[in-house]
Amino acid sequence: MKNAIVGQSGGPTSVINSSLAGVYEAAKSRGSEHVYGMCNGIQGFLEERYIDLSTVLKNSMDIELLKRTPSSFLGSCRYKLPAIEAEGAKEVYDRIMSLLDKLNIGYFFYIGGNDSMDTINKLAAYGKEIGSDIRFIGVPKTIDNDLTATDHTPGYGSAAKYIGVVMKEIIRDATVYGTKYVTIVEIMGRNAGWLTAAAALAKDEDCEGVDMICLPEVPFNVDRFVEKVRKMQENKKSIVIAVSEGVKLEDGRYVCELADDVHAVDAFGHKSLTGTARFLANTVARAMDTKTRCIELSTLQRCAAHLTSRTDITEAYQVGGAAVKAAFEGHTGEMVALKRISNAPYQCTTELHPISEIANLEKKVPLEWVNEDHTQMKQEFIDYALPLIQAELTPIYISGLPHHIYMPEN
Amino acid sequence: MKNAIVGQSGGPTSVINSSLAGVYEAAKSRGSEHVYGMCNGIQGFLEERYIDLSTVLKNSMDIELLKRTPSSFLGSCRYKLPAIEAEGAKEVYDRIMSLLDKLNIGYFFYIGGNDSMDTINKLAAYGKEIGSDIRFIGVPKTIDNDLTATDHTPGYGSAAKYIGVVMKEIIRDATVYGTKYVTIVEIMGRNAGWLTAAAALAKDEDCEGVDMICLPEVPFNVDRFVEKVRKMQENKKSIVIAVSEGVKLEDGRYVCELADDVHAVDAFGHKSLTGTARFLANTVARAMDTKTRCIELSTLQRCAAHLTSRTDITEAYQVGGAAVKAAFEGHTGEMVALKRISNAPYQCTTELHPISEIANLEKKVPLEWVNEDHTQMKQEFIDYALPLIQAELTPIYISGLPHHIYMPEN
Numbered sequence: 070m071k072n073a074i075v076g077q078s079g080g081p082t083s084v085i086n087s088s089l090a091g092v093y094e095a096a097k098s099r100g101s102e103h104v105y106g107m108c109n110g111i112q113g114f115l116e117e118r119y120i121d122l123s124t125v126l127k128n129s130m131d132i133e134l135l136k137r138t139p140s141s142f143l144g145s146c147r148y149k150l151p152a153i154e155a156e157g158a159k160e161v162y163d164r165i166m167s168l169l170d171k172l173n174i175g176y177f178f179y180i181g182g183n184d185s186m187d188t189i190n191k192l193a194a195y196g197k198e199i200g201s202d203i204r205f206i207g208v209p210k211t212i213d214n215d216l217t218a219t220d221h222t223p224g225y226g227s228a229a230k231y232i233g234v235v236m237k238e239i240i241r242d243a244t245v246y247g248t249k250y251v252t253i254v255e256i257m258g259r260n261a262g263w264l265t266a267a268a269a270l271a272k273d274e275d276c277e278g279v280d281m282i283c284l285p286e287v288p289f290n291v292d293r294f295v296e297k298v299r300k301m302q303e304n305k306k307s308i309v310i311a312v313s314e315g316v317k318l319e320d321g322r323y324v325c326e327l328a329d330d331v332h333a334v335d336a337f338g339h340k341s342l343t344g345t346a347r348f349l350a351n352t353v354a355r356a357m358d359t360k361t362r363c364i365e366l367s368t369l370q371r372c373a374a375h376l377t378s379r380t381d382i383t384e385a386y387q388v389g390g391a392a393v394k395a396a397f398e399g400h401t402g403e404m405v406a407l408k409r410i411s412n413a414p415y416q417c418t419t420e421l422h423p424i425s426e427i428a429n430l431e432k433k434v435p436l437e438w439v440n441e442d443h444t445q446m447k448q449e450f451i452d453y454a455l456p457l458i459q460a461e462l463t464p465i466y467i468s469g470l471p472h473h474i475y476m477p478e479n
Numbered sequence: 480m481k482n483a484i485v486g487q488s489g490g491p492t493s494v495i496n497s498s499l500a501g502v503y504e505a506a507k508s509r510g511s512e513h514v515y516g517m518c519n520g521i522q523g524f525l526e527e528r529y530i531d532l533s534t535v536l537k538n539s540m541d542i543e544l545l546k547r548t549p550s551s552f553l554g555s556c557r558y559k560l561p562a563i564e565a566e567g568a569k570e571v572y573d574r575i576m577s578l579l580d581k582l583n584i585g586y587f588f589y590i591g592g593n594d595s596m597d598t599i600n601k602l603a604a605y606g607k608e609i610g611s612d613i614r615f616i617g618v619p620k621t622i623d624n625d626l627t628a629t630d631h632t633p634g635y636g637s638a639a640k641y642i643g644v645v646m647k648e649i650i651r652d653a654t655v656y657g658t659k660y661v662t663i664v665e666i667m668g669r670n671a672g673w674l675t676a677a678a679a680l681a682k683d684e685d686c687e688g689v690d691m692i693c694l695p696e697v698p699f700n701v702d703r704f705v706e707k708v709r710k711m712q713e714n715k716k717s718i719v720i721a722v723s724e725g726v727k728l729e730d731g732r733y734v735c736e737l738a739d740d741v742h743a744v745d746a747f748g749h750k751s752l753t754g755t756a757r758f759l760a761n762t763v764a765r766a767m768d769t770k771t772r773c774i775e776l777s778t779l780q781r782c783a784a785h786l787t788s789r790t791d792i793t794e795a796y797q798v799g800g801a802a803v804k805a806a807f808e809g810h811t812g813e814m815v816a817l818k819r820i821s822n823a824p825y826q827c828t829t830e831l832h833p834i835s836e837i838a839n840l841e842k843k844v845p846l847e848w849v850n851e852d853h854t855q856m857k858q859e860f861i862d863y864a865l866p867l868i869q870a871e872l873t874p875i876y877i878s879g880l881p882h883h884i885y886m887p888e889n
Binding site: 080134467471 | 884
C-alpha cells in the first residue's frame with residue numbers, strides 16, 4: 070500500500086485544518102501506513118521539510134483540537150511552480166517526483182485556493198507526461214469563496230459567520246451615543262465580494278443591518294459614495310458600511326491606492342490592499358459634519374476559530390475525505406467540489422471536477438444578486454449564504470481560552 | 480414606594496447590559512413599581528428622554544437577551560455636569576431634580592466609569608445640599624479597568640478574554656508562512672494598560688504567547704522598540720506585539736501623534752488615539768527586512784458579546800443588584816466595588832466606597848507587575864487577571880447568529 074502526503078497552501082482559513090484532519094483520517098483508514106504532511110506546502114517540501122503526521126496527531130483529542138485550531142497546522146506557502154515547459158522547470162518537477170518516490174507516495178493532496186490548484190494542475194500534468202502513477206487531488210479552501218466549479222468553498226462559511234456576527238455587534242456599538250456616526254468596515258476579498266456580501270447576514274428582526282455594501286464587482290465612485298452616505302444620514306444617525314478591500318475605481322485603480330501608503334506586491338503579483346476604509350472614513354469626515362470610524366477586520370476574519378460554522382467545519386472535513394476516496398479510486402488532476410442538492414432543507418454533497426477548469430480562475434458575485442443602486446444584497450444571496458453559517462462547534466476551553474494544537478517554530 | 484431610574488454612560492462594554500438587568504430585576508423585586516431607563520444617560524434625561532423599562536423588558540427571555548447584547552441598551556453619553564458652583568449650574572441641577580420628582584424617583588443608578596462617577600458625585604452632593612432624599616449610587620463598568628477602590632471593573636474580564644483569545648488566533652495565523660513577519664496589535668486603554676496587559680494571557684502550553692507588551696505606563700522609545708524587535712527576530716521569525724493605543728514618548732506626546740493623521744478631541748478633552756500600531760509597523764518595515772502588519776482591535780474589544788466571560792457577566796449583574804440593595808438601605812453618594820476575597824479558589828464580593836474617592840481618578844497597572852526590560856507581564860498579573868476570564872455564557876444563536884435585544888433608533 071502506497072503512502073499519502075498532504076500540504077496546505079495559500080492564505081489560511083479557520084477550518085483548513087479540518088480538511089487536513091479529513092485527509093489524514095481517511096488515508097489512514099484506507100490503509101496508508103504513513104500519511105506525511107509537507108511543512109509550508111510544496112515550497113517546504115522542495116527543501117525536504119515534511120513530517121509523519123502520526124508523530125504529531127497522536128489520538129482522537131488531537132484531531133478534535135486540530136479541527137478547532139486556526140491557521141495552517143502544517144504551515145503554508147505562496148509558491149508558484151514554474152510552467153512545465155519553462156527553462157529549468159524539469160529540475161524542479163523531477164526533484165519533487167524523486168522525493169515523492171523516496172517516501173513511496175501514491176496519493177498527493179493539496180489544500181488550497183485557485184493559486185494552489187495551479188500546483189495540482191501542473192503536478193498532475195507532469196505526472197501524466199512522465200507516466201507516474203501518483204494521484205494528485207486538490208482540496209478546496211478559501212475564505213474568499215472565489216473558486217469555480219464548487220457551490221462554495223470550505224472556509225467561506227466560517228468567515229461569513231464571523232462577519233455576520235461582528236457586523237451585528239459593530240452596528241449595536243455604533244448607535245450607543247445616538248450621535249451622527251459613520252462606521253466603515255473593511256473586509257477581505259481582492260476581486261470577489263463574497264465576504265463583503267456576508268455583511269448582509271447581520272440584518273434580522275433584532276438588527277437593522279448594514280446601510281451599504283460595496284463589492285469589488287461594482288465600479289466605485291468616491292463622490293457618489295459620499296453623496297449616498299450624506300443622504301442616508303439624513304434619516305438615520307449611525308450609518309454602518311461594509312466595504313471590500315478590493316473596491317476599484319472605473320479606471321481600474323484600487324480605491325486604497327488613493328491613500329498615500331506604500332503598497333507591496335507579492336510573488337503572484339497581488340498588490341497588498343489595505344487602507345480602503347481609512348481613506349473613505351477620512352474622505353467622509355472631510356465632506357460631512359459627522360464622526361467617522363474605520364475598522365479593518367484584518368486577519369481575524371480568517372483565523373477566528375473561536376467562532377466557526379459547524380456546517381463549514383463538517384464540509385471541510387468531508388472534502389478532505391472525498392479527496393482521499395477519489396485518489397484511492399484512481400482519479401488524478403481533479404478537485405473535490407461541493408454540490409448543493411437543495412436549500413431547504415440544506416443538503417450538500419461532493420463531486421469531482423477536472424482541475425484545469427478551476428486553477429487560476431475566479432468566481433465573482435453575480436451582479437443580479439445586488440440591488441439596483443448597488444447598496445444591498447438581494448434575497449438570492451441570503452438564500453445562498455445563510456445555510457453555510459448554521460450551527461457552531463464549541464471550542465474546547467481550558468482556563469478560559471480555546472485550546473489549540475501546534476508545532477513550535479524550530 | 481418610590482420608583483427607580485437607571486442610566487448608562489461612557490463607552491460601552493460587552494456586559495454593561497448585564498448590570499442594567501441586575502438593577503432592573505433588583506429594584507423590581509424590592510417593590511419599585513416603575514423602573515425607568517434614561518435614554519443616552521443624563522444628557523438624554525435632561526431632554527426628558529426616558530422609558531419605563533417594563534415596556535421593553537417583557538419577560539425572562541428579554542432579560543437573558545439583554546445580558547448577551549453588546550453596546551448600552553439605553554444608549555450612552557459623554558456629558559459632564561457643570562461644577563455645582565459654576566454659573567448657570569443650579570438651573571441644570573434643579574431641572575434634573577424636578578424631573579426626578581415628577582417621576583417619583585427615590586433611587587438613581589448610573590452605570591459608568593470614572594467620568595460617569597463624577598456625575599453621581601455631583602448629583603449626590605447637590606441632593607445633600609438641597610435636602611433631597613433621593614439616593615444616588617454608582618455602578619462600575621469599563622473595559623479599561625482603571626477605576627480605583629474596586630479590585631476590577633465589570634467589563635474588563637470579557638474584554639481581557641476577547642484579547643487573550645484573538646491574540647492566540649493572531650499568533651497562530653502569523654506563523655503560517657514561516658517567514659519573517661512582525662505583527663503589531665493595537666489595544667484600547669488611554670492611560671492604563673490593563674487591556675494591553677491581557678495579551679499576556681495568550682501564553683500557555685499550546686501557544687508561545689506574545690513577544691512584547693507595550694503599556695502606556697512605561698515611557699516609549701521608538702528606536703529602542705525597533706532594536707528590541709530586531710533582536711527578537713534573530714531567534715524567531717514571527718514576532719507578535721501588543722501595544723496600547725496610549726503609549727507615550729518620554730516627552731509626553733502620544734506615539735500616534737508621530738503619524739500624520741488628524742486627531743480630534745472629545746468633550747472631556749481626550750484626544751482620539753488611533754494609528755499607533757500603523758505608525759510602528761511602518762517604522763519597523765522601513766528599518767528592517769521583514770513583512771509587517773498592524774491590527775487594530777478597535778471597538779470589537781468592547782462589543783464582542785459573542786465571547787464574554789461568564790465570571791464577568793455574573794459580577795456585572797451582581798454589582799447592579801448590590802447598588803439597588805445599598806440605595807434601598809439608605810446609602811447615597813457611593814459606588815459599588817468588587818472586593819476579591821481569595822484567588823484560589825477565586826471568590827469575590829461587593830462593598831461600598833464613597834464616590835468622591837473614585838470619580839475622575841485612574842488606576843494604573845503597577846510597574847512591579849512588568850518585567851525588567853518592559854516586554855512582558857509577571858506572574859502577579861496573570862494571577863490577578865486569569866480568574867476574571869473564566870467560563871463562558873453561550874450566546875442564544877438564531878439562524879446562525881447570536882440574538883440581541885434592541886430599541887430601534889427613532
